[in-house]
Amino acid sequence: xISLEEVTKSYGHTKALDKITVELNDNKIYCLLGCNGAGxxxxxxxxxxxxxxxxxxxxxDDNTINTLKMPCCVHFIENRAAHFNIKIESIVKMASELNDxxxxxxxxxxxxxxxxxxxxxxxxxxxxxxxxxxxLLNLASNKKVVLLDEPVLGLDxxxxxxxxxxxxxxxxxxxxxxxxxxxxxxxxxxxxxxxxILDKGKIIHRSSIDEIDxxxxxxxxxxxxxxxxxxxxxxxxxxxxxxxxxxxxxxxRSRIPIGFTGHPIGLQEFFIxxxxxxxxxx
Amino acid sequence: xKINLRKALTVAKINFTHLTPAYIITTFMLLIGVYNIIxxxxxxxxxxxxxxxNYLYMLVVTAPIFITSRNYKKIMCLNGTRMDFYWxxxxxxxxxxxxxxxxxxxxxxxxxxxFGPRLIIWNLVEIFGWYNHGIIIAFLQQFSFLxxxxxxxxxxxxxxxxxxxxxxxxxxxxxxxxxxxxxTLRNLLLIFLNIIIFQSNAYMQIxxxxxxxxxxxxxxxxxxxxxxxx
Numbered sequence: 218x219i220s221l222e223e224v225t226k227s228y229g230h231t232k233a234l235d236k237i238t239v240e241l242n243d244n245k246i247y248c249l250l251g252c253n254g255a256g257x258x259x260x261x262x263x264x265x266x267x268x269x270x271x272x273x274x275x276x277x278d279d280n281t282i283n284t285l286k287m288p289c290c291v292h293f294i295e296n297r298a299a300h301f302n303i304k305i306e307s308i309v310k311m312a313s314e315l316n317d318x319x320x321x322x323x324x325x326x327x328x329x330x331x332x333x334x335x336x337x338x339x340x341x342x343x344x345x346x347x348x349x350x351x352x353l354l355n356l357a358s359n360k361k362v363v364l365l366d367e368p369v370l371g372l373d374x375x376x377x378x379x380x381x382x383x384x385x386x387x388x389x390x391x392x393x394x395x396x397x398x399x400x401x402x403x404x405x406x407x408x409x410x411x412x413x414i415l416d417k418g419k420i421i422h423r424s425s426i427d428e429i430d431x432x433x434x435x436x437x438x439x440x441x442x443x444x445x446x447x448x449x450x451x452x453x454x455x456x457x458x459x460x461x462x463x464x465x466x467x468x469x470r471s472r473i474p475i476g477f478t479g480h481p482i483g484l485q486e487f488f489i490x491x492x493x494x495x496x497x498x499x
Numbered sequence: 500x501k502i503n504l505r506k507a508l509t510v511a512k513i514n515f516t517h518l519t520p521a522y523i524i525t526t527f528m529l530l531i532g533v534y535n536i537i538x539x540x541x542x543x544x545x546x547x548x549x550x551x552x553n554y555l556y557m558l559v560v561t562a563p564i565f566i567t568s569r570n571y572k573k574i575m576c577l578n579g580t581r582m583d584f585y586w587x588x589x590x591x592x593x594x595x596x597x598x599x600x601x602x603x604x605x606x607x608x609x610x611x612x613x614f615g616p617r618l619i620i621w622n623l624v625e626i627f628g629w630y631n632h633g634i635i636i637a638f639l640q641q642f643s644f645l646x647x648x649x650x651x652x653x654x655x656x657x658x659x660x661x662x663x664x665x666x667x668x669x670x671x672x673x674x675x676x677x678x679x680x681x682x683t684l685r686n687l688l689l690i691f692l693n694i695i696i697f698q699s700n701a702y703m704q705i706x707x708x709x710x711x712x713x714x715x716x717x718x719x720x721x722x723x724x725x726x727x728x729x
Contacts, residue, residue, distance in 0.1 A: 266580075267575070268727070269724070269725075283724070284581055284723070284724050284725070285581055285720065285723065285724050287580040287581065289580075292578050293578060294576060294577065294578055295576065298576035299572055299573060299576050300573055300576055301517055301573050308577075311513060311577055312577050312578070314509045314512075314513075315506060315509055315510075315574075315578065315579050315583070316578065317505075354577075354578075358578065
């Protein structure tokens, strides 16, 4: 369905994406994780055909995508989209007129559920409400591929909870490829099935969330005890404080040496270790 | 190149709904026209009246500016495609040019009947010689000229902010400032204006304007491919 072959995107001398090759074929909620400037938004924009790749091919259903051949099965409205300053009702209507598959009823229900005032003008909405409206437009689009860029940015805990419900409801009603880029890692784990970690323009990790739950763990002990056993494990990071070391491992749990216990680590910790690796604090 | 007519029409509708600044500027110009006619009729000024329809040209000039600078970004933010925008904007310019051309001729006819005996009425349709070939040809000549103007302004607006936009601005200023003082170059400029405006052969004028329009608008595809909206 979505295929990126050796895709590089440069802005001047800066490489936002560096020879990325990835295929996303199954209907799933994919979580795209990465630090600021890792290239998440660039990747989403390339898939949506909003920008052109510097080199390589972006294909949707075997059709090469560029800015003049934007894929009709992909929906992407940015979180900070600049809409006309008109009533929310009119924005939803306009979006539905531009998209034959738009689920107007779903959008209306969600507006009610999230207590969005239909008669309020876009610019009078809070940042969080604007983000919610854009997420709602994306999910109501009913397209085969929906891209959500930082949909929970600026939302409070209650609104974030509602967003995850909305995401799951929408996916259950209409299974499709949904790619969510976010910083709030542990929360998205409730809904997402597959995780892609982007760092410095490269995909450094791809696996299912279940796989991470099973294979990511930490072992703790004195540095003297821990160091010798780490050579045989896939260590993604370690933290040493005053002679004690916590090692973060991504490996088969059956390989944990006798006498050590593997403690489960959260997705956030896994992500930080994948991106940052070692840290020593003495 | 596939055209999704329904989506192009939707874009055109969105553009028409969100052209308030262009409508305000044109209305302001029309009010000047109204004042002008009152002043002429009441003897406040001499009996030379610039026909109101001429002020409608302002819509042809201002609409592309706002369509490209304001609406483009917002249509893209609603997940519209560049091609929808491309064809939608063309529909806008065809409708605006037809409307202005038709209304200008109608206003000229009405003004001629109402004030013809008392006032000297100035209308570009007459000045450019388009009226010499009858109303229908005048409409077509004016339409083809106006759509060329609209597409030219659209192209000039959409390239602003890019290096080729600045280059085009400098080239245009260079052409105007060097062609006018130098006799040979001025003649070249006059030949060009003769072809697109003053051409006595109406069909030649219409064809020239439409060919230029199509040429410039095709070049817009290259610009649109690179043009960012964020």
